[in-house]
Amino acid sequence: MERSDPARRVAPAAGRRASRDPRPVPEWLAYLASAFVIASLLVLSLVPPWFNRRIDGIRQEIERVVEPARVQAREQLDAVVREITATRAYLLGGDPALLERARDERRNAEEAAERAAAAMRPLGPEVLELHGRLSAAASRWRERQDALLAGELSARAYLAELPEQQARFEALFEEAASLDEALAAEAAERRTSIRRAARRLSVVVALLGASAMVASMVVAWLARRERAFARSAENARARAERHAKEERTLKEVMRALGASVSFREVVEKAAERSVELTRAFGAYVEKFDVPEPGSEVEIVAVAGKGVPALGTRVPYPGSLSEELMESHAPQVMTEVGAIGERMAPYLTASCPGCTGLIVPLSSGGEILGTLVLLRRAEQGAYTVEEVELARALGDAASAALRRVLLLEDVEREKRARDALLESTDEGILGIDGAGCFTLVNRAASLMLGWDPAEMLGRSVHPLIHHHRPGGVAYAEEECPLTHVIRGGAGVRSESDLLWRKDGSSFPAEFSVRPIAEGGVTVGAVIAFTDITERKQNEQERERLHEMERRARAEAETALRARDELLSAVSHDLRNPLGTIRLSADFLLRQLGTGDERASERRKVEVIGRASESMDHMIQDLLDVDRIDSGRLVLELAPTDPAAVVEETCALFRPHAERAGISLSCSASPELPQVLADAGGLQRILSNLLGNALKFTPEGGAVSVQASAAADGVSFAVTDTGRGIAAEELPRLFDRHWQASRTDRRGLGLGLAIVKGLIEAHGGAIHVESTPGRGSTFRVAIPIATRPG
Missing domain, CATH: 3.30.450.40 (GAF domain)
Incomplete structure (x- = not known):
């Protein structure tokens, strides 16, 4: 790329004009002027880079130290705010997942504090001390939160201490503001140094340029001396x-x-x-x-x-x-x-x-x-x-x-600040030293019913805080909203009345913080919240708590009555049933095996089966009661799944033969032992196998299989019965519910008991069924823990 220097273009012309001067210029004077010009240009070429390096060093210090420290401090405050928000979300929702989120946010806040401390170390002990005060304020706020997150403090107790927590939270924000002001002061001090250096550079360059210009003018004057x-x-x-x-x-x-x-x-x-x-x-x-x-x-x-x-x-x-x-x-x-x-x-x-x-x-x-x-x-x-x-x-x-x-940049910051004020649901009001409105955000305008333009410039007390909760007029000198501008400290109220434009009032929680300039209070900021819904919620919670207490008492009474009934059933019904079964067995032995008494023998067998069915119903009722009350006791131990399958099938094989149903049982070789109660596991398979035989027609097939599965053993009971409709599957394990409304053989508790026993083993059950083709019940039981 070809360039030309304007200074070089004018030099030859100046030389020609100097050569026509009839009176020669002293050689030493020309040398002296040229040397002065060269020296000025040399200094002019060296001084600006030196100043620029110094300015760049200060600017890099701002960009690499001060601004990152401000960013880390704000990230620390943001993390604390998210931690507070997560804690309050848990208090409002009571969801354990929200509690876990609060713990996560707590860890994030601590990590942000460590990063902020590391970023502020280069800034000196004063900034570190302010950051330490911020961290100490956060620690004071977390004292009760730690007890809440550790489960040592209930949500109700924590809510009762919420005013103290709010005060600590506001103290934390004040420390954060002090730290941010200190960091801003650090940045401002360095920017001032940059401006001073730039001014000095301008002065030096101006002086050197003036000197060079003067010298150049001397040379030009000497060169053009011959002109008229x-x-x-x-x-x-x-x-x-x-x-x-x-x-x-x-x-x-x-x-x-x-x-x-x-x-x-x-x-x-x-x-x-x-x-x-x-x-x-x-x-x-x-x-x-x-x-x-x-x-x-x-x-x-x-x-x-x-x-x-x-x-x-x-x-x-x-x-x-x-x-x-x-x-x-x-x-x-x-x-x-x-x-x-x-x-x-x-x-x-x-x-x-x-x-x-x-x-x-x-x-x-x-x-x-x-x-x-x-x-x-x-x-x-x-x-x-x-x-x-x-x-x-x-x-x-x-x-x-x-x-x-x-x-x-200033306008963007202003828009961001205004957007922040307008996006919050909390009412924000600014007042000057005379107690007149200077700022009204959207939330405040909506809650008070005033247009912001109607409020600006008017006194706060007679507009929104003129009467006490009892209806008595508030003296303006006693108004807490203007207390701070009269020389007082910040004010906080958890329950007071604020008045709307239409003359109605609402309960509010508010805080007032002074605005100071040079140590003098020039105004205040009022932040308030309509707590009408909170008051109603508190009353509703009290009402629901009382209803819950009464319902719990009624439920406990009902449970005691049920336990007494079941105790009577197990004692008063089982004894006669035992007598009936023994009598039926005795009659069968007396009737012998001849064909001449086959009719009487079948009737006695019906009596025996009916009494056995009655005994199973009583046992089902007792098992349901134990599962509901948590009194179901299982002796979990390493158990051979193949042996349980074989024993269960042996019990039901005679029944299958009488019903004309093919029964097959198998277990995969080298199955691991499961951690189970042998009797409880047999009860699970017995109920499933009994149901399969009951709903499989003559000529059908039922199978029981045990096979290895992920972290356990899978038991599958499959039949070729009529199957279960898809819409009935969700209610299959409900108590007293049976898929067939015309078949009432039993109380409908068998599958509910099966599910309870499986869950007590730490297992799971899954059902696959196709109407007209049969069903498969799959039960997963964990394997026994192997030592070492």
């Missing part, structure tokens, strides 16, 4: 007039840029005025964000002729902006093809043979874009004055950009 006084006076007057005009124009431009309120307005004015000041053929502004792979440069402002179209985008690599990132200084391009290889195709057609002057636009040392001035060949090359004008214009535009970017 009249022509010299005329040229000096013309230069002075031109400089004055340029200065006036530049001041007007700076005022216009200073009045701009947006980035686009600044760059558009810069492009327009640069054409006027430098007699450029056209001008445009390239803008880019932080350069990243794939980023682009965009034309955001154009003026004059021969410029690319507004909105043109080209890749950042190969653009002028990329080159200026290295030089940070204006550059002169002697041909249009050298004005950035990416932009050249757009300019070759619109401005052939043009030269370019490229000026950086920066903010805080960061290049934001470039101002490109185009000039046609017949307009001549850029002079030193024009380059300096363009640089001054670029500096003015850069200053305006810094101002509008700062204003945009």
Whole structure:
């Protein structure tokens, strides 16, 4: 890329004018002036980099130490707020999952505190002390929360201490605010140092530039001494007039840029005025964000002729902006093809043979874009004055950009703060030193029924807090809302009345905190919440608690009555049943096995089976009672599943033969032992097998299989009966429910007992059934724990 130096272009002309001087200049004086110029330029080239390195060091300290510390402090406070929110969510919902979430948030908050402490160590003992006070405040708030999370403190007891916890929570926020103010002060102090260094650099550069300019003027004066006084006076007057005009124009431009309120307005004015000041053929502004792979440069402002179209985008690599990132200084391009290889195709057609002057636009040392001035060949090359004008214009535009970017940052922060105030459900009011409203958020306006514009500037006491709960008027000097601005400390009330615009009132919880400037209270912030629903909920909770207490008492009475009934059933019914069964067995032995008495023998067998069925029903009732009351006792021990299957099948094989049903039983070889009560496991399989035989027609088949499964043994009881409809499966294990309403053989407790026994073993049951094809009940029982 070919560049030319304007300073070198004017030097030969000055030498020619000096050679025509009829009176030679003393050689030592020329050497002295040249040496002074060189020394000034040398110092001017060394001092700004030294200042810039110092400024960059302070800026990096802000970016790498102070700002990360502020971020970590805010993350610590955010983590504590999430921890508090999770704890309150658990208190309101009572869900154990919410309690676990509260514990997780507690761990996150502690980790955030450790990260914040590590980030603040480089900032010195004062900041560390403030962070320690913040952590101590968090620890004081967690004293009771720890008891809640550990189960040592009930949610009701914790709620009773909520006012103290709220006070600790507010103290925590005050410590967080103190820490943030300290960190902000640290950042402000360093930014002040940057500004001081920049001012000193400006002064030094100005002095050195002035010195160099004075020396240059001495050299120029010596070189032009031969000129006639009249022509010299005329040229000096013309230069002075031109400089004055340029200065006036530049001041007007700076005022216009200073009045701009947006980035686009600044760059558009810069492009327009640069054409006027430098007699450029056209001008445009390239803008880019932080350069990243794939980023682009965009034309955001154009003026004059021969410029690319507004909105043109080209890749950042190969653009002028990329080159200026290295030089940070204006550059002169002697041909249009050298004005950035990416932009050249757009300019070759619109401005052939043009030269370019490229000026950086920066903010805080960061290049934001470039101002490109185009000039046609017949307009001549850029002079030193024009380059300096363009640089001054670029500096003015850069200053305006810094101002509008700062204003945009402030506006974004204001919008974020306003959004935060408007998004909370808590009413927020600001008052000044006279007790008049200065701020009303949306939640406060809705709760009080006033439009914010109606409240601003009016006194808080007669508007929303004029009467006590009993209806007695509140004296203004006793009003807690204005207590702090009368010299008092912060105020908190857990239950008071606030009054709406329509004259109605509502119970409220509020806190008032002073706003101080220079140690003087200048206002206060009032935060309040409508606790009408909370009051109603407390009353409802009391009512429900009383209902629960009564229901519990009635249930306990019913359970005692049921236990007494079952005790009577087991004692008063089983004894006669035992007698009936013994009598039936005796009669069967007396009747013998001859065919002549087969009819009487069948009737006696019916009696025996009926008494046995009755005994099973009584046993089912007793088992259900034990499962419900938690009195079911199982002796869990390593048990051979194959042996249990074989014993169960042996009991039911005669019944299957009488019913004409094929019964097959099998167990996989080398099955592991299960941790089970042998009798309870046999009871499970017996109930399932009995049901399978009961609902399988003659000629059908029933099978019992035991096989290895993940972490246990699976028992499958399969039949070829009528199956179970899909809509009936969810109620299959309900008590006293049977899929067939016409078949009432039993109390409908068998499967409920099976499920209770399986759950007592730590197992599970699953049912697969197809109507008309049969059912399969699968039971999973854990294996016995093997030692070592």
